[in-house]
Amino acid sequence: MASKDERDQQCKRQQEGEEDPHPLSMGLIALDEEIEHAPAHTAGFLLCGSASGECAMTNQMPICPVCDGVVYIPSDAMENELVSCAECGTELEIMCLAPIELELAPEVEEDWGE
């Protein structure tokens, strides 16, 4: 796994690089509109790499590190946001947006909460 510095560098490069646009700023967003039939809780989420295999960015599909399932990423996703894998329920953290990089979210610790 890339060290944090390498990852940050990579994030910076990717975000600044003009010829390598953010996957969320291209074709994928359009899918948003196409999933109106999806249940309410997925509305606004990108269905990337669906069973139909129609994802425009096949090589950048966010894959769950636990079950290899494709993970829904909200269209307004942010770095360090938590998302969960719809297939196996694992909680994941978005470490980088371009390209999307997911890691297992840290385990809940005893002092976590409100």
Added chain:
Amino acid sequence: MRIALLVTHIRAEEKLILAAFNKRDISPDIILDRELNFDITCGAQQLAPSGIAWREYDLVFERCVSTSRGMYALAILNSWGLRAFNTYETAATCSDKLRTSIAFMKRGIPQPHTRVAFTPESAMQAIEDVKYPAVLKPVTGSWGRLLARVHNRDSAEAILEHRQTLGDYNHHTYYVQEYVDKPGRDIRAFVVGNRTIAAIYRESNHWITNTARGGLATNCPVTDELDDICARAADAVGGGILAVDLLEDARGNFVVNEINHTMEFRNSSQPTGVDIAQEVIDFVIGQIGVVA
């Protein structure tokens, strides 16, 4: 205006908070608690992980899900004279149920009958003093974890032995409460400054009604009586941006159960019709420039 949002990671609440700041044309710097590395003696001129000196921030808004990280960060930042929400004093009191009970007692805030003991034997006596069913809680912790409702001596003995054997020293402070015979729900009220901006009932078939544990949130009208007890309870722990949890006892009177200083509210704006994030952020912004 420069604001730092201190987080463990980004959850639904933090996104709502950022959106509320954006509505006021402010984009806070997000600072991850995992990247903090303070030099205690060097003060606020040292750089934050954002690359900006801490003293450049008009305000630090602490939203860490990690209670200890958030609390110690506040301790340091407050000690350097930085304005932060909530304050360290408030966070330290709210993160500890025993310290909260003491704060309530000092101000005469009604609360469940509570006893504290430090060994399994004296805790057993405390349980029998408050009578069955009794409630045992860790003094720190949240989301209803490791709470126990104890109906008889057999289960009390088992729980005490487990806590003494399997728990670390934190679990050897036995915080024992009477069970408040509430009507299948409790109340979560959101207090911002000295105002109760909204409240929800949390209904459940389970005696633990937290929404994190499946409790259903519906609107609870903020009456003058509710506003008054919540504002006084919030003030008793130092005030700020707080979620006050109350129980209604068998006679319909309010008792304050506890106060949370890093409140979750993602499920509460919809039933109450109150934009909680915006209320919080407008309060926070309004505090900048106010003499502490």
